[in-house]
Amino acid sequence: MSLLSTLARLEAVRGQRAEPLATVRHRHLSDRPMVLVPLAAAGEAGAPLAVLLGTDRDAPRLHLVPQPLNRTQRSEFLAAMAADVVPYLESFGEQVELLEGSEKDPVSGEKLPVVRELCADAPQLVVPNAAGVAHLALLGRSTRFRRTAEDPDPGEYPAPTQVPLLGRWLTHLTDRAQVPGSSMLLSMTGLLARHWATGQSNLEDQHLAARMAWHLSPSGLEPPATGAVAAEWVESARDAEGLLVHPPAGPSTDPKFDERVLAPAILRYDAAVAVRVRAEGSRDAAESERAAGLVERARAELARVLLAAALPTWHDVWHGLELLRELPPADHLPDRWEGDRWSFTMHRDRVAAGEPPQPRRDDAVTAARKLAQREREQAKLEIQEALDDPLAMAERRLAGEAFAGEVVDVVPEWSAGRSPKPRPLLVVRTGDRPHADPGREVYRAHAEPAQRAEIVSAESGEVVVRLLSGMGRRKDPEPGSVPEVGSRVVFTLFELAPRQSAPLPEPADTPWTHGGPPVVGEDSPAGADEWE
Amino acid sequence: MNVSHLGQASPSLRRLSELRGAAPQRSLDARALAALAANPGCRRRALLDAAGVDKTALADRLGRPAPFGQSPFAIRRGLQFESRLKRDGYAVLMEPLRRLLGVPEDEVASLAVPDLLPSLSPAMRTERTSAALAEAAADPSAWTLLDRPMLRLEVAGSPAYLEPDALVVHGGRCTVVEIKSFPVLDGSADPAKVGAAARQAAVYVLALQQAAARAAGREPSADPYAEQDLPGAPELTVLLVCPKDFSNRPVAMPVDVRRELSTTRRQLSRMTKVEQLLAALPEGMTFDLARDDSGAPTRPVEELTRAVEAVPAAYGPECISTCELGFHCRAQARCAGAVEQLGRGVRGELGSLRTVEAALAAAGRGAEPGVEPALLAELGLDEASERLAYAARLRAEALAAGGVR
Numbered sequence A: 001m002s003l004l005s006t007l008a009r010l011e012a013v014r015g016q017r018a019e020p021l022a023t024v025r026h027r028h029l030s031d032r033p034m035v036l037v038p039l040a041a042a043g044e045a046g047a048p049l050a051v052l053l054g055t056d057r058d059a060p061r062l063h064l065v066p067q068p069l070n071r072t073q074r075s076e077f078l079a080a081m082a083a084d085v086v087p088y089l090e091s092f093g094e095q096v097e098l099l100e101g102s103e104k105d106p107v108s109g110e111k112l113p114v115v116r117e118l119c120a121d122a123p124q125l126v127v128p129n130a131a132g133v134a135h136l137a138l139l140g141r142s143t144r145f146r147r148t149a150e151d152p153d154p155g156e157y158p159a160p161t162q163v164p165l166l167g168r169w170l171t172h173l174t175d176r177a178q179v180p181g182s183s184m185l186l187s188m189t190g191l192l193a194r195h196w197a198t199g200q201s202n203l204e205d206q207h208l209a210a211r212m213a214w215h216l217s218p219s220g221l222e223p224p225a226t227g228a229v230a231a232e233w234v235e236s237a238r239d240a241e242g243l244l245v246h247p248p249a250g251p252s253t254d255p256k257f258d259e260r261v262l263a264p265a266i267l268r269y270d271a272a273v274a275v276r277v278r279a280e281g282s283r284d285a286a287e288s289e290r291a292a293g294l295v296e297r298a299r300a301e302l303a304r305v306l307l308a309a310a311l312p313t314w315h316d317v318w319h320g321l322e323l324l325r326e327l328p329p330a331d332h333l334p335d336r337w338e339g340d341r342w343s344f345t346m347h348r349d350r351v352a353a354g355e356p357p358q359p360r361r362d363d364a365v366t367a368a369r370k371l372a373q374r375e376r377e378q379a380k381l382e383i384q385e386a387l388d389d390p391l392a393m394a395e396r397r398l399a400g401e402a403f404a405g406e407v408v409d410v411v412p413e414w415s416a417g418r419s420p421k422p423r424p425l426l427v428v429r430t431g432d433r434p435h436a437d438p439g440r441e442v443y444r445a446h447a448e449p450a451q452r453a454e455i456v457s458a459e460s461g462e463v464v465v466r467l468l469s470g471m472g473r474r475k476d477p478e479p480g481s482v483p484e485v486g487s488r489v490v491f492t493l494f495e496l497a498p499r500q501s502a503p504l505p506e507p508a509d510t511p512w513t514h515g516g517p518p519v520v521g522e523d524s525p526a527g528a529d530e531w532e
Numbered sequence B: 001m002n003v004s005h006l007g008q009a010s011p012s013l014r015r016l017s018e019l020r021g022a023a024p025q026r027s028l029d030a031r032a033l034a035a036l037a038a039n040p041g042c043r044r045r046a047l048l049d050a051a052g053v054d055k056t057a058l059a060d061r062l063g064r065p066a067p068f069g070q071s072p073f074a075i076r077r078g079l080q081f082e083s084r085l086k087r088d089g090y091a092v093l094m095e096p097l098r099r100l101l102g103v104p105e106d107e108v109a110s111l112a113v114p115d116l117l118p119s120l121s122p123a124m125r126t127e128r129t130s131a132a133l134a135e136a137a138a139d140p141s142a143w144t145l146l147d148r149p150m151l152r153l154e155v156a157g158s159p160a161y162l163e164p165d166a167l168v169v170h171g172g173r174c175t176v177v178e179i180k181s182f183p184v185l186d187g188s189a190d191p192a193k194v195g196a197a198a199r200q201a202a203v204y205v206l207a208l209q210q211a212a213a214r215a216a217g218r219e220p221s222a223d224p225y226a227e228q229d230l231p232g233a234p235e236l237t238v239l240l241v242c243p244k245d246f247s248n249r250p251v252a253m254p255v256d257v258r259r260e261l262s263t264t265r266r267q268l269s270r271m272t273k274v275e276q277l278l279a280a281l282p283e284g285m286t287f288d289l290a291r292d293d294s295g296a297p298t299r300p301v302e303e304l305t306r307a308v309e310a311v312p313a314a315y316g317p318e319c320i321s322t323c324e325l326g327f328h329c330r331a332q333a334r335c336a337g338a339v340e341q342l343g344r345g346v347r348g349e350l351g352s353l354r355t356v357e358a359a360l361a362a363a364g365r366g367a368e369p370g371v372e373p374a375l376l377a378e379l380g381l382d383e384a385s386e387r388l389a390y391a392a393r394l395r396a397e398a399l400a401a402g403g404v405r
């Protein structure tokens, strides 16, 4: 944590309310996001229990596994979830922009004109927390190798085609979510943490409802309050039956809920199913019908309790989106979102080209590339955020990596030589203390075109720099290219142009056909059992 | 695993049992011990654990119950997994162990599983385990599995009894086996969970090293990287047994715990000795809940709160997930305005500013308009305060520029 965010937390303690950590919104928000609140069955890695999802705040849809150990029901759940999520994802693949570019012919080395498609928009999934992202990754891993009826060897339990497709999408999206600044799959706790500080620790902030309690009074709390009291209330208040008034944001459910509500409801469901099996065996139509009704009711009861467990979180996520929408979007969002659109487009194309699902493990080359990409994107993100948001720039100023101030004098000077170029000195009054020795190169923020300068002297309260570029080709600077006395300037010690912003997809998004064959583990997915 | 403090009723032991009152002594598992080692500065926890006080019941009575619990689904799954593991003479365990210990495949050996007399008291079970261990270590060619052995570890001058899942003895050495429910997925497991398991296993290895040294009549070596060359000494690589991928099939994963061992050793040595903790206590103080015949605690909450408060704590937000008193100590830290409520790291950042109020006051001076940085230095603030004041000025300026204020 930086000292500035610690300060914001201290202020949040004083006011018992969240305090801003950003003056703009640093993540793209879709007009049509899909919110997912996944719940997992305890004790088993990534075993789904239920999911509440949808694009309409007022109409969430619930899918559930009535008996989490039953693999048929689990498959039905995944099929239902896929039927909901895949069409949403694919709907963004239809509208495209056509971009003209050129590509080197791999054989002749000649540059050939090409037209590429770029999807006009991309999907956006929002989950409550980082554990939700991890759960989607597990779902992706466990479904992307599923065999379907279309496979040459469909196996005993072929899944609908959409199931492995869902797995591949989830794998792609969870992978992409690790790229700094990407926005196709976001966690609400992560979004809130970037934009606001609470008066509690990072650890406590992982609890979505407790975090939200620093913004809004939680529903049900009387008298209404925000801050520590409200956060503790959502963390720990229990009703007469010992159940949390505000269930956790998942994917894990409250153990007490498992014990007192879920386990009995599953037992009743199992019992109803047993009755139905017996009735069907006895071929008594009336009895069968009655038993079917029992199963229906038991299932409806499970749906009721699981909905109740997920709904408060569903509302928390939408409330969070509302808070974020109140912030003005940062200037560089379209640029970064374009990266997401490329990532989406490339995956769409890979699926369409019939490529195999992502391998179980990245080979060394792919892993190294992904790491390099993430580092590059991290650097770019830091630069863009600093330029977009004075509060982000303040972090850099505090760290001595930038300084801001007022121009108090401009001394026109020129370079020596036959065709002298303008090399004016700027005297900047500043309270900042950049870690800058004379001769060090610095960059002027928000200069158009880009402008470099070098430090001439840096003393307490005053920094003198010499402008080196961005003033045109003539002897005298282009009008407006040299800041005037009285104007505010910001210089950074870090370069402002991220090293080459590639307009074409990043290595991680290039097809595997270019990165070597997918690695198949010793235990090949074909035939491999998923959950038991 | 269980901890109890039998043996001679020394004055400290008597005092510890007074602290506990009539309640039965609580067991402490290696996970709790690892958590204790992670916060060695907390005298409150050290004392409560040494006395074997039921912290869950204490937290309940103090009005801020611990949020911990285990789902029945997780418990059932864990049991299923363990029974699967024991199938076919522990076959799943033996294969990776042989590889780890470099034992040729064709060497046939049957596994001996001695009875460790689980119904005895912890002290007697420890005796039994060490006898079984010595016997097994005496024959290097034998394979012996000690199922739920009992080990003793000195913690802050008082004995704690620990119960690992299993020990495998072969070639005169033993290997700690821990059974975990998190999966190894495509060959790797969640590093945070592996780390926690390694810290826990390190506690067992430490106990086994002490035992081996005791048996040989030597001082335990202080060098954590030194392999003990004593009969029955533990390997410094332990085996974690986890479900493989999404299945219920076990897979064993060797984990080198030397680093965790050295940390645990250092942390435990930093803990204040129990005698000292006891010496600092007010006369007659106890954590007894004074339960009535129906088991309901009758001890007045205020009195109990005062007793708990009499022992200094070292709260940090990690406490919420590692200690039963987390919510209680947090409320106290908040009430006192301690900066640790925001995270342990914050303490270092803020230097001598120990309360939220003091920190905000220092920050407030920087945010005042017209205070030049040169002036700030003259206000005679220390470095942390000065930096905070500078940060406050930058923050106010940025918020104004961003139109937020």
Ligand code: SF4
Residues within 6 Å of the ligand: B039, B042, B043, B044, B045, B313, B314, B315, B316, B319, B320, B323, B324, B325, B326, B327, B329
């Ligand atoms: S919660 Fe309290 S008693 Fe427990 S470790 Fe933290 S400070 Fe110590």
